[in-house]
Structures are given as C-alpha cells and as structure tokens.
Amino acid sequence: xxxxxxxxxxxxxxxxxxxxxxxxxxxxxxxxxxxxxxxxxxxxxxxxxxxxxxxxxxxxxxxxxxxxxxxxxxxxxxxxxxxxxxxxxxxxxxxxxxxxxxxxxxx
Amino acid sequence: xxxxxxxxxxxxxxxxxxxxxxxxxxxxxxxxxxxxxxxxxxxxxxxxxxxxxxxxxxxxxxxxxxxxxxxxxxxxxxxxxxxxxxxxxxxxxxxxxxxxxxxxxxxxxxxxxxxxx
Numbered sequence: 001x002x003x004x005x006x007x008x009x010x011x012x013x014x015x016x017x018x019x020x021x022x023x024x025x026x027x028x029x030x031x032x033x034x035x036x037x038x039x040x041x042x043x044x045x046x047x048x049x050x051x052x053x054x055x056x057x058x059x060x061x062x063x064x065x066x067x068x069x070x071x072x073x074x075x076x077x078x079x080x081x082x083x084x085x086x087x088x089x090x091x092x093x094x095x096x097x098x099x100x101x102x103x104x105x106x107x
Numbered sequence: 108x109x110x111x112x113x114x115x116x117x118x119x120x121x122x123x124x125x126x127x128x129x130x131x132x133x134x135x136x137x138x139x140x141x142x143x144x145x146x147x148x149x150x151x152x153x154x155x156x157x158x159x160x161x162x163x164x165x166x167x168x169x170x171x172x173x174x175x176x177x178x179x180x181x182x183x184x185x186x187x188x189x190x191x192x193x194x195x196x197x198x199x200x201x202x203x204x205x206x207x208x209x210x211x212x213x214x215x216x217x218x219x220x221x222x223x224x
Contacts, residue, residue: 001169034210036152043202043214044152055212087152091209094166096142096154 002026002090006099012107019075021102023088028068032092035064035073037084044087048073078104109133109213111203116218123193123222129186129203129215137181140206143188145199146217153199156188157206171197193222 031051048064204211
C-alpha cells in the first residue's frame with residue numbers, strides 16, 4: 001500500500017499567517033492526490049483534487065501543488081474558519097490511503 | 108438537497124454483526140461508485156470499501172477483507188455495509204462517501220460503531 005507522510009502533525013498559527021502542509025508519498029502517484037479538511041465533530045470536506053484543482057466554492061486562499069511524491073497545501077492567509085485538521089489522500093491505486101493529518105490550531 | 112445519511116450504528120459485542128445503511132438523495136445515485144471510510148475516535152481516516160455503480164467491482168481494505176461486505180440497492184438509492192466478526196479495533200465513526208475518480212466528493216455525517224464487551 002502507498003504510504004502518505006504528512007508534516008507537520010500539528011502547527012499553531014495566527015490569523016493572516018501563511019501556512020504550508022506537506023504530504024510525501026512512498027511512490028510516484030503522479031497528481032492523484034486530494035486534500036480535505038475536517039472540523040471537530042464534522043465530516044471531512046474536499047478542498048482540492050488532482051493535486052491542484054480547487055473545488056467549487058472553496059476559497060482561493062487554498063492552493064495545492066506538487067506531483068510525483070511531493071505535494072504541498074498552502075493557505076495564503078489563515079482565516080478563523082480554517083482551524084481544522086487537514087488530510088491528504090492518494091487515489092493512484094487501491095487500497096486508497098490517507099495521511100495521518102495535520103492539526104492547525106490558533107496561536 | 109444533495110446528501111448522504113448513514114444509519115445503523117450502535118454498540119455491539121466482539122464477534123457480533125452490524126449492518127450500516129447510507130441513504131442518498133439529490134443526485135443520480137445509480138450512476139456513481141461509492142465508498143465507506145471510517146475514523147476511530149480521536150484518530151485519522153481509513154478507507155474501508157469501494158463499490159462500482161453497477162456492483163461489478165468491489166475492493167476492501169486488508170483490515171476488513173473477509174469480514175465486511177459492501178452492497179447497494181440502486182432502486183432504493185441506498186448503500187450498505189455488512190460487518191461480521193467485529194473486533195474492538197473496528198470501533199469508529201463510519202462515513203459513506205460518493206466517488207469521483209477514486210476520491211471522495213461528498214460525505215455523510217457518519218454513524219458511530221462501538222465494539223465493546
């Protein structure tokens with residue numbers, strides 16, 4: 001199974017900060033990567049597919065980049081509603097796998 | 108309204124069985140593949156099972172293979188997960204999710220399964 005290593009596992013940031021979350025795959029997955037965020041007690045929500053395609057309705061402060069084994073989710077200016085846990089997921093092949101998550105907390 | 112609503116969770120003893128349902132509405136359920144994804148309390152997400160729109164193909168995580176069965180009734184817009192030989196490590200919130208080329212573009216709110224004696 002393809003392993004996804006997310007870093008950091010948690011971070012503290014202030015409103016307006018630029019935040020980067022990385023996801024490294026154990027093998028080449030082209031651009032078959034999605035990003036989700038999950039607020040406490042709620043279901044995950046899709047933010048980005050195909051490594052860099054922003055989903056409809058998702059604010060443009062979210063950007064995805066990368067291909068192959070190294071990927072990054074960037075939040076250009078952190079907003080109060082962005083405090084959540086972020087997960088990457090590979091869909092290159094089965095079994096589908098997720099990163100362990102990055103918890104973004106308020107500094 | 109486009110939504111998925113899971114039901115059927117509860118408390119069950121180790122070795123027991125449970126059947127989860129996921130009712131879909133607001134989209135053409137019969138045209139989409141579907142998944143089950145779970146999340147143990149306080150932990151990350153784990154993909155569990157996949158089924159093509161017509162049931163012709165199914166995949167399972169190794170952790171549930173041989174114990175869980177995914178199925179669907181397109182006439183009822185409903186997805187199922189039959190869980191047998193349950194273990195304490197199966198305790199989790201179970202989400203159904205709509206497929207979009209093997210990632211998940213719509214999630215339900217989840218149903219909690221607790222396996223405990």
